[in-house]
Amino acid sequence: MPERFADRLLDWYDRHGRHDLPWHDNQNAYRVWVSEIMLQQTQVTTVIPYFNAFMARFPDVHALANAPVDDVLSHWSGLGYYARARNLQKAAQTVVQDFGGEFPDDPEQLETLSGIGRSTAAAIVAQAYGKRAAILDGNVKRVLARYHAVPGWPGQTAVLKQLWQHAEAHTPDTRVRDYTQAIMDLGAMVCTRSRPKCEACPLQQDCTAHARGEATLYPGSKPKKAKPEKTTWMAILEDADGRILLERRPPTGIWGGLWSLPELDPALGADELQDHCEQKLGLRCGEPELISGFRHTFSHYHLHIQPARLLVHNANAAADDDVLAWFHRDEALALGLPAPIRTLLTEPEQAALL
DNA sequence: AAGCCGGGGTT
């Protein structure tokens, strides 16, 4: 069956697609891979400055494999989903050690690398090596769900399976590199989530959802669920030198591996913070100064952060190691910090408005 | 199958 789908899409891409993205320059598997990981659940405009800074610091897979993990995390600070950064470096080390520094051109082998799933593996194979492989990211899901009027939320296995079948069926044997970029560009520029520009779409005449006047009904939306509210104290422990005590978060869980302010049990009253710092950290502190609290929202819960500033009289008492350490303000800001903590340390008045 | 994992842009 002749694929009008791919032909029309490619014709549109030649005239209207995005041909100037940073990862298109000097394209190689490393650059494609880093861009694909950064772009997971993250919009193109957000990624671009991070990608450029990352490439300047880690120009190839060896530079990334050999870098201190804190250096990698600091370049990820503010991007979110920090497991991506740790998986990225782990995969770089695997590529150097097991693949001689060359990314495989086989999706199955790519999927063995940390952080690379089915769609990302296909994107690397298609973009970097021009080999036929079907991708299915958020853009492609939307285009295909509308084109074929596939009902249901793509988070459901049955829906996802149908979309993958359509994705495989439409992927051409030739110009795979361009096709892959084309279908993502169409989803990002024309077949947008709201107010799709159907009048400008090269696939309009065969689009089932459009024929029904129901483009925006697809794909089905995720079932909504109330996000729980959590709360925590964040201690800004400052010594006479103006240094701040930071704590490295465990590798798994929220903000995994990042440096952050020490958290204290939310059950504590403001009048108990002083004693608690002495008992838990061995720090003798002055009276806590309460900073305006603010609410930070994650994908699955809200967190109310109540900062408290305490002056520390015996800074040396706290451990100075890989988990708990004192930093001058500038040193702290050079680390991988969670976005709201960075805001709190740079513009506390801004944080209060969040 | 469902939950976990961020931050920001859009509506």
Added chain:
DNA sequence: AACCCAGGCTT
């Protein structure tokens, strides 16, 4: 404030 974004991993 809800929704979603060039998803993958864990349970």
